Amino acid sequence: MEHFITYLQRYGHLTPQDSARIREVTRSISLPKATKLSEAARIPQELWFVVDGVTRVYYYTDTGKEVTKYFIDNGNITTDGSSYLYRLPTTAYVETVTDCKLLSISRSAFEKLAESIPSWNELFLHLLAHGMTQKVDRISPMLSETAEERYLHFLQRFPDLHNRIPLHLLASYIGVTKSSLSRIRRSLVPTQNGVGTDD
Known part of the structure; x- marks a missing residue:
């Protein structure tokens, strides 16, 4: 819980009383991998903070292809904050990639805090503005990178995630097939072998 309070304090001042109120309405929950936290076209009803684990944001193309936009690990909000705050339907799905320990604030609790x-x-x-900047920073460089560059960039940016994410999800994030990702990994130095988990 203290990690969450510290996280929030990056974006604004909280008195000890404020922090106590947040603790009172925040619940801790453990969820298994492949649990959907929110679905496209629906308004999120929970604000989720990742204590331990990995989640992902993904969507489906017009042809039904599943595309992973990005991964979210420990110490970050995994809810679409804008949709949550303004009661707008989301455009993507959020689910757990690994078993996760999460903190949750319901909509009614959020309103009480407000x-x-x-x-x-x-x-x-302020939190939302920072989150939008992070999303742009994650996605923009990938638009001009080769698949190999995107893979290496992922390893550099998320060194703690590479062995926790199934290969088919990592391939989806990079924008290649699983077999293409396997070829990329084999072409790199031997120390990269074994990256990713079995599907």
Whole structure:
């Protein structure tokens, strides 16, 4: 719980009383891998914070192909914050990739915090702005990179995730088939072998 409070304090001031109120309405939950946290075209009802584990955001193309947009690991919000705050349907799905320990704030609890903590809405807006910047930073470089460059960039950016994510999901994130990813891995130095988990 303290990691969550520390995370929130990056975006605004919280008094000890504010932190106590957040603790009171935040619940801890453990979920197995492949659990959907939110679905496309629906309004998120929970604000999820990853304590331990990996989640992913993904969508389906017009042809039905599943595409992973990005992964989210420990110490980050995994809910579509804008959709949650403004009660808008999301455009993507969120699910656990590994068994996860999460913290959750329900919509009713979130509204109570907004009523009792003067800086809450401003804090959350700062959090959203930072999250949008992170998304752009994750996605933009990939548009001009080769598949191999995207893979190496992933390993550099997420060194703790590479052995926790099934290969077919990593391939989807990079934008290649699983067999193409296997070829890329084989072409790299031997130390890269074994990256990723079995499907």
